[in-house]
Amino acid sequence: xxxxxxxxxxxxxxxxxxxxxxxxxxxxxxxxxxxxxxxxxxxxxxxxxxxxxxxxxxxxxxxxxxxxxxxxxxxxxxxxxxxxxxxxxxxxxxxxxxxxxxxxxxxxxxxxxxxxxxxxxxxxxxxxxxxxxxxxxxxxxxxxxxxxxxxxxxxxxxxxxxxxxxxxxxxxxxxxxxxxxxxxxxxxxxxxxxxxxxxxxxxxxxxxxxxxxxxxxxxxxxxxxxxxxxxxxxxxxxxxxxxxxxxxxxxxxxxxxxxxxxxxxxxxxxxxxxxxxxxxxxxxxxxxxxxxxxxxxxxxxxxxxxxxxxxxxxxxxxxxxxxxxxxxxxxxxxxxxxxxxxxxxxxxxxxxxxxxxxxxxxxxxxxxxxxxxxxxxxxxxxxxxxxxxxxxxxxxxxxxxxxxxxxxxxxxxxxxxxxxxxxxxxxxxxxxxxxxxxxxxxxxxxxxxxxxxxxxxxxxxxxxxxxxxxxxxxxxxxxxxxxxxxxxxxxxxxxxxxxxxxxxxxxxxxxxxxxxxxxxxxxxxxxxxxxxxxxxxxxxxxxxxxxxxxxxxxxxxxxxxxxxx
Amino acid sequence: xxxxxxxxxxxxxxxxxxxxxxxxxxxxxxxxxxxxxxxxxxxxxxxxxxxxxxxxxxxxxxxxxxxxxxxxxxxxxxxxxxxxxxxxxxxxxxxxxxxxxxxxxxxxxxxxxxxxxx
Numbered sequence: 001x002x003x004x005x006x007x008x009x010x011x012x013x014x015x016x017x018x019x020x021x022x023x024x025x026x027x028x029x030x031x032x033x034x035x036x037x038x039x040x041x042x043x044x045x046x047x048x049x050x051x052x053x054x055x056x057x058x059x060x061x062x063x064x065x066x067x068x069x070x071x072x073x074x075x076x077x078x079x080x081x082x083x084x085x086x087x088x089x090x091x092x093x094x095x096x097x098x099x100x101x102x103x104x105x106x107x108x109x110x111x112x113x114x115x116x117x118x119x120x121x122x123x124x125x126x127x128x129x130x131x132x133x134x135x136x137x138x139x140x141x142x143x144x145x146x147x148x149x150x151x152x153x154x155x156x157x158x159x160x161x162x163x164x165x166x167x168x169x170x171x172x173x174x175x176x177x178x179x180x181x182x183x184x185x186x187x188x189x190x191x192x193x194x195x196x197x198x199x200x201x202x203x204x205x206x207x208x209x210x211x212x213x214x215x216x217x218x219x220x221x222x223x224x225x226x227x228x229x230x231x232x233x234x235x236x237x238x239x240x241x242x243x244x245x246x247x248x249x250x251x252x253x254x255x256x257x258x259x260x261x262x263x264x265x266x267x268x269x270x271x272x273x274x275x276x277x278x279x280x281x282x283x284x285x286x287x288x289x290x291x292x293x294x295x296x297x298x299x300x301x302x303x304x305x306x307x308x309x310x311x312x313x314x315x316x317x318x319x320x321x322x323x324x325x326x327x328x329x330x331x332x333x334x335x336x337x338x339x340x341x342x343x344x345x346x347x348x349x350x351x352x353x354x355x356x357x358x359x360x361x362x363x364x365x366x367x368x369x370x371x372x373x374x375x376x377x378x379x380x381x382x383x384x385x386x387x388x389x390x391x392x393x394x395x396x397x398x399x400x401x402x403x404x405x406x407x408x409x410x411x412x413x414x415x416x417x418x419x420x421x422x423x424x425x426x427x428x429x430x431x432x433x434x435x436x437x438x439x440x441x442x443x444x445x446x447x448x449x450x451x452x453x454x455x456x457x458x459x460x461x462x463x464x465x466x467x468x469x470x471x472x473x474x475x476x477x478x479x480x481x482x483x484x485x486x487x488x489x490x491x492x493x494x495x496x497x498x499x500x501x502x503x504x505x506x507x508x509x510x511x512x513x514x515x516x517x518x519x520x521x522x523x524x525x526x527x528x529x530x531x532x533x534x535x536x537x538x539x540x541x542x543x544x545x546x547x548x549x550x551x552x553x554x555x556x557x558x559x560x561x562x563x564x565x
Numbered sequence: 566x567x568x569x570x571x572x573x574x575x576x577x578x579x580x581x582x583x584x585x586x587x588x589x590x591x592x593x594x595x596x597x598x599x600x601x602x603x604x605x606x607x608x609x610x611x612x613x614x615x616x617x618x619x620x621x622x623x624x625x626x627x628x629x630x631x632x633x634x635x636x637x638x639x640x641x642x643x644x645x646x647x648x649x650x651x652x653x654x655x656x657x658x659x660x661x662x663x664x665x666x667x668x669x670x671x672x673x674x675x676x677x678x679x680x681x682x683x
Contacts, residue, residue, distance in 0.1 A: 366647035530659065533655065
């Protein structure tokens with residue numbers, strides 16, 4: 001049809017055309033693209049004037065249209081429809097009426113100005129619609145409507161793909177599509193639209209009011225379609241990487257890698273426009289004229305590219321917003337968990353107090369029971385079985401035994417631990433452990449080498465006790481010779497306490513380490529076992545490692561903690 | 566004759582244990598508090614074992630245990646309490662044994678024999 005127009009019009013292309021089979025009409029721009037929706041007329045016009053009266057955007061002055069070369073030459077000028085981009089199908093029918101706008105310079109000038117204004121208007125309306133959008137789905141539908149509406153950019157079909165990481169690879173995932181899936185559907189949709197004279201703004205408003213039906217045939221076409229952005233030669237990857245719009249067609253899509261894409265969307269020609277946000281690539285818009293087969297001009301691609309820039313920013317903002325919303329939801333969930341935990345903790349504390357009281361009562365019973373049962377047993381041993389009290393005493397012992405069993409069960413249930421775990425400065429703990437020993441000569445030999453503050457979670461009394469016992473052993477192992485340095489370090493989330501003797505350092509470290517398993521006396525072994533048990537209780541340990549100068553070093557390690565509010 | 570000290574603030578317990586261990590052939594010393602026990606232990610040179618209650622007014626059993634460990638290192642100590650919870654206290658691990666009080670004194674008697682046999 002376009003070729004036919006070009007043949008008729010030749011190089012003296014007027015600013016626009018009207019094409020009609022006297023039942024439908026289409027307004028076409030200079031390039032032969034339908035720029036205004038063709039509307040089904042209620043009745044076949046008997047005169048060309050009847051047709052033009054149906055097209056309010058066209059100003060015309062026509063009493064007797066001239067017929068030349070089989071076509072009417074109608075002097076009309078463009079009004080506010082100039083430059084709009086709409087692709088409408090041409091319904092069947094052999095005979096077309098083609099009316100050409102007159103080619104006077106004023107008309108061309110008006111057309112050009114109107115084109116620019118119209119595009120700005122499209123952008124403004126789209127941005128306004130973005131503001132009213134509730135979610136990313138709305139944004140995508142607005143974008144695609146802007147790309148496909150006759151009063152928008154006028155492509156037949158448009159698809160939006162968004163970037164997502166799938167299996168650690170960045171991909172484009174098919175998200176949304178708008179447009180007819182077949183010529184029949186195109187006729188229905190465009191016929192409905194054209195009869196209502198719907199503006200773009202109305203379309204956006206309707207779209208935002210309506211429930212999103214993501215189950216359209218075209219949506220199903222791209223649903224689950226994944227375009228890999230891997231590989232240097234990958235067409236989509238290159239376009240995305242270079243952030244460059246391009247026209248793709250069957251020559252570019254012939255590789256087997258694009259088979260699924262071809263099968264689902266066809267093989268072009270298509271406009272491929274990256275959606276590049278301020279921070280990163282957000283996705284791509286793919287648009288084509290699959291129904292009308294109208295070629296995509298360079299200017300179409302340029303307009304789509306400009307339109308995509310505005311869309312990209314909004315998509316990026318909404319995706320960031322959604323991501324933020326997700327994080328807020330996670331935080332709210334975490335907060336709810338904390339509140340719940342706090343409530344549980346309060347309950348547990350109350351129960352703990354009750355249990356402690358109950359436990360104390362139980363323990364208080366044990367003393368008199370021990371006395372009653374103990375004396376009864378003692379008396380039984382001293383009297384013969386024939387004694388009149390023998391059976392009575394036996395009954396006392398037996399009943400005391402029963403109560404003791406019940407008490408044991410009960411106290412095992414209410415048994416509680418009363419540790420006083422808190423965030424402590426390791427340096428202070430070590431310092432106070434050393435001070436415990438300053439009364440003797442060995443205590444004065446310890447020297448704490450201070451460093452950055454290190455916090456640990458522990459019961460300070462217990463930890464001091466463990467350090468005290470280890471320092472005591474360190475003093476004994478060093479045989480009271482030379483100073484003993486205590487260095488504090490932080491390494492990979494653990495606090496390291498190095499205990500080094502200036503006198504025969506290697507032997508000192510090895511002897512100190514070995515004494516935990518084989519001390520000279522049972523009592524020392526027991527004390528060090530207690531110290532080690534305290535450390536292990538707080539996920540700590542002792543160790544021996546070789547320094548850079550190849551000298552063994554003894555160290556204590558315990559997890560660092562960050563104090564939380 | 567081996568000498569055992571019973572440290573307990575409960576007079577009835579002291580009396581019971583005194584009777585039991587005297588009958589077993591031990592010399593039994595009694596103390597009603599940690600302070601009294603410490604003083605008597607210092608005065609008595611040849612004490613062989615201490616049976617020590619934990620929950621007492623003033624110096625409690627664990628504090629006395631700590632003192633005994635630093636002043637009388639080799640002296641065996643059996644912690645004997647109505648409370649089992651002190652087993653969780655690391656300080657109690659310094660004792661040679663921890664037994665919960667019971668009307669059946671068999672376990673206590675056996676533990677005393679065992680520690681004095683070493």
